[in-house]
Amino acid sequence: MIEAIEKNLQRGIKLLKSINDSQYSDTSIPPYYSSIGANMRHVLDVFACIFNGLDTRIVDFSDRERNRLAEEQTTAGIAYFDDVLIQLKALKSTDFDTLIAVTDDLGTGKVTANYTLGAALIQAHSHAIHHFASIGFIINQLGIELPDADFGYNPTTPKKLVID
Numbered sequence: 001m002i003e004a005i006e007k008n009l010q011r012g013i014k015l016l017k018s019i020n021d022s023q024y025s026d027t028s029i030p031p032y033y034s035s036i037g038a039n040m041r042h043v044l045d046v047f048a049c050i051f052n053g054l055d056t057r058i059v060d061f062s063d064r065e066r067n068r069l070a071e072e073q074t075t076a077g078i079a080y081f082d083d084v085l086i087q088l089k090a091l092k093s094t095d096f097d098t099l100i101a102v103t104d105d106l107g108t109g110k111v112t113a114n115y116t117l118g119a120a121l122i123q124a125h126s127h128a129i130h131h132f133a134s135i136g137f138i139i140n141q142l143g144i145e146l147p148d149a150d151f152g153y154n155p156t157t158p159k160k161l162v163i164d
Helices: 004-016 035-052 068-072 074-089 117-140
Strands: 058-060 097-107 110-116
Touching: 004 035, 004 074, 004 117, 035 058, 035 068, 035 117, 058 068, 068 074, 097 117, 110 117
Parallel strands: 058 097
Antiparallel strands: 097 110
16 A cells, blocks of 8 residues: 555655746636646645544544645755655554544534545545546646646556557
């Protein structure tokens, strides 16, 4: 599990190393006018919520850091990725069946449910892939090349065959 998540997060770093701060923080693309950086920061905030709640086994996905520098500067974004990856790698010997209470605001107020740590990490990973797909749309509109062919693709999604 950790290896798959790490591989996907490395795709984010690869993208950040290939763009400048202006591209990273560009909010000109409709319909949401969200930047690559805002999406990246949001993805990493979800992982940080898990790490911040490990000691107490209480994770609140609505209590995110929202570090503005991490969404405006590629160097700060890469540093945030590096921090998340360090904490992720530290979990390799952790029991992924450990129960944690996970809270989030689903739109009508906060709700709490019991997850395993593994389930929370799987959710964060799927969430990252989803946002990478949104980022893929943004970078396409900005004329930036995808960092690799799997960026933003869920491994279970069939890929369309391109026939010349």
